Amino acid sequence: MNHRLVGIVGVVALLTISLAAPASAADEQLAPLADPARVAPFPESFTAGDEVLAGVDTHDHGGYSVDAASGRLTIYVVGGRRADSAKRIVQQAALASTANVARSALFEQVRYSAAELARIERDEVWQFSASENLGVVATRLDYRLNKVVVSLDVLTGDARRALRVRFGDAVAVRQEPIGRIYATRYNDPAPHYGGARILLRAPGGGAANACTSGYPATYRLTGVMVTAGHCAALGFAELRTAVTNGALQGEDNCQTVGGCDRQPFGTVWRTGLTTFASVADAQSNPAGLDMALITTQASPKLYVAGDTTSVADIVSFPGASRNIAGTNVCHSGATTVGSCGYTVGSGQVTRVFSVSQGGVTRFGRALVWEALRTSGTGTACPGDSGAPIYQPFGAGVSILGSLTGSAGTAVGNCTAGFIFTYWGSAPAVWPGFLPTITS
Numbered sequence: 001m002n003h004r005l006v007g008i009v010g011v012v013a014l015l016t017i018s019l020a021a022p023a024s025a026a027d028e029q030l031a032p033l034a035d036p037a038r039v040a041p042f043p044e045s046f047t048a049g050d051e052v053l054a055g056v057d058t059h060d061h062g063g064y065s066v067d068a069a070s071g072r073l074t075i076y077v078v079g080g081r082r083a084d085s086a087k088r089i090v091q092q093a094a095l096a097s098t099a100n101v102a103r104s105a106l107f108e109q110v111r112y113s114a115a116e117l118a119r120i121e122r123d124e125v126w127q128f129s130a131s132e133n134l135g136v137v138a139t140r141l142d143y144r145l146n147k148v149v150v151s152l153d154v155l156t157g158d159a160r161r162a163l164r165v166r167f168g169d170a171v172a173v174r175q176e177p178i179g180r181i182y183a184t185r186y187n188d189p190a191p192h193y194g195g196a197r198i199l200l201r202a203p204g205g206g207a208a209n210a211c212t213s214g215y216p217a218t219y220r221l222t223g224v225m226v227t228a229g230h231c232a233a234l235g236f237a238e239l240r241t242a243v244t245n246g247a248l249q250g251e252d253n254c255q256t257v258g259g260c261d262r263q264p265f266g267t268v269w270r271t272g273l274t275t276f277a278s279v280a281d282a283q284s285n286p287a288g289l290d291m292a293l294i295t296t297q298a299s300p301k302l303y304v305a306g307d308t309t310s311v312a313d314i315v316s317f318p319g320a321s322r323n324i325a326g327t328n329v330c331h332s333g334a335t336t337v338g339s340c341g342y343t344v345g346s347g348q349v350t351r352v353f354s355v356s357q358g359g360v361t362r363f364g365r366a367l368v369w370e371a372l373r374t375s376g377t378g379t380a381c382p383g384d385s386g387a388p389i390y391q392p393f394g395a396g397v398s399i400l401g402s403l404t405g406s407a408g409t410a411v412g413n414c415t416a417g418f419i420f421t422y423w424g425s426a427p428a429v430w431p432g433f434l435p436t437i438t439s
Helices: 043-053 080-095 114-132 157-170 279-284 423-428
Strands: 061-066 073-078 106-110 136-142 147-152 171-175 192-194 197-202 205-212 216-219 222-227 242-247 260-271 292-295 298-303 311-316 328-331 339-344 349-357 360-373 388-393 396-406 417-422
Touching: 043 061, 043 073, 043 080, 061 114, 073 080, 080 106, 114 136, 114 147, 114 157, 147 157, 157 171, 197 260, 216 298, 222 260, 222 298, 279 349, 279 360, 311 388, 349 396, 349 417, 360 396, 396 423, 417 423
Parallel strands: 073 106, 147 171, 192 298, 311 396
Antiparallel strands: 061 073, 136 147, 197 205, 197 242, 216 222, 222 292, 242 260, 260 292, 298 311, 328 339, 328 388, 339 360, 349 360, 360 417, 388 396, 396 417
């Protein structure tokens, strides 16, 4: 388990100069790929490089780089008509330095000046990305390559081609997912984790059903996130299929009536639960599956019980037909922040339960397992629906299913237990369905 503080790192990072040679004429029309970043642990070399170039016109030099292995300083001088005078100015500045690393610096001629690269990196790439919808998430100056390294959320041939046409050989590209900075259950950027708050609305907006994301899975070669079927149940006049991540009013500093939408999440693709107008109708119709599948970009991780930021890898799941009676489990609902100390009952039960939406109450029936609190003080509350049910397993967790509803002794508006839908019930409805785990 680990705490997450991941994003675009704000340190000087240098790239190796090697770029793969184009494999074909078509590749030459694409912006080249940049190698992974390398950090050079030689602060004195960076200080010397800054001192040497401090008084030199940025149109005369192309910056400097520090070798990641040796700390050797290389200073880049712009070619063309100003090449001789520019090199003379830079060399004189290096020789005047008191730093040995500056006086022994290497000099190389490059095409683009530091001024040109800075203009491209700070303004032009971002403006071009906005107009062409390229998905740029970061830009960096790489003086060793004499290029601007452009990080794309999704690396596509169209984006690489557009950057090549617009900026020529002044840019290289790299794939880098958009930053997950201070991510929590209530501000959960893609790729999404289980245990996050999700708000489900009709496609046109309006009131939201507040639930919890469960666990990632695959169905029909499509990546999905599981939640409770009653969060997007059939039978209501309004089917709430548009999903965002965020917080309810009063939750995580959200003050907005109806909740705060903070991150796009996905769209409900399949729902296994149909609701009925009466208990008798629910009893007389076939039992449903209280699961819904949200198409989204998801990662096999979940927010662990008792914390808003700590996560664990999903590394396992039991067999579809396994008897899980007696298993000690946790839930990770977004309302309660989850808890452990529950024990699964002796067998599956078919339960009728109520589902309320927009002031209307309907009824569903599904095959579920019951888990009651046997230690601690944990509860399950409204809004925890869909939460991952799991048990610690090795260095991560084993996923069992998703929370359906209340069970056990009432504790205010909550209960000292819950019912949940075992993942192994899904393949009978959705053949080939499987939870996703870390490889």
